[in-house]
Amino acid sequence: MIADQISILLVEDDDLDADIVRRSLSKQKITNPLVRARDGLEALKILRGSESQEGLKRPYLILLDLNMPRMSGVEFLDEIRQDEQLRESMIFVLSTLPDAPGLLEGHEKEITGYLTKGAFSETFVNHLNSLKP
Template identity: 40%
Template sequence: MMSSPADSPSPTPQAGTMAPFSVLLVDDDDVATEGVLRSFRKLGVHCNTVTAEDGLVALEILRNEHPSKRLGGPFLVLLDLNMPRMDGFQFLEALRKDPVLKQTVVFVLTTSARDTDRARAYNENVAGFMVKSAVGPQFSLLASFLDKYSASVCLP
């Protein structure tokens, strides 16, 4: 992705055009991660995708403290809830307390269909809550949704 000179503002994407964006996929399930990445490729979702196996690694990436992984903006986070070391709820709590990262757009992508998990996630200001089994075969509905979302929303 090329960056604009500091003295000239980046053009604002027009409605219906593809704005380049990045996705931070936070999930410890290698099969689910590969499924999401495969669906992006298959449906031609134009985004840079960076993966993190738990909330601690995700925070390192978002804070530019990870030794090798970088995330360009604008970006959004796809977050699993059930992970080792730092789970999705702990990640959301840390994210929302961080003055630089608190406005990050987060979509939960989880196996949990529990109403309590959904309510708790929305209390942490997530943009959406998706159950993995409901986002289509091989995550096709997820890929299609993100493609349309990125084309119609200006991410922070």
């Protein structure tokens, strides 16, 4: 059983893809709280919080799309890895592109893994379970 208190931050601009991810998580019986950001800037605001709202509490993991407006997934990775408070975040890159690893050249060690949108494997579930407090 997966610890329900571990939040999942989905950083995805496309509504259809976000629904596919939600259904895939449900199919794997992953019922953790899911928070969605539509781009990297919104995700950073959710993680860091604001004057009126606290940031997303740990433990959490991030499902990150690469192609987004305003701040792409690669730009988000650059920003998060420079932030002392966020740099240790567990990040899975979501993609439907077979060349996604090539898009992340130089970031290989900064992500936990790659996931195909709609296909959540036992490896992903094991990583989620590893975050149990």
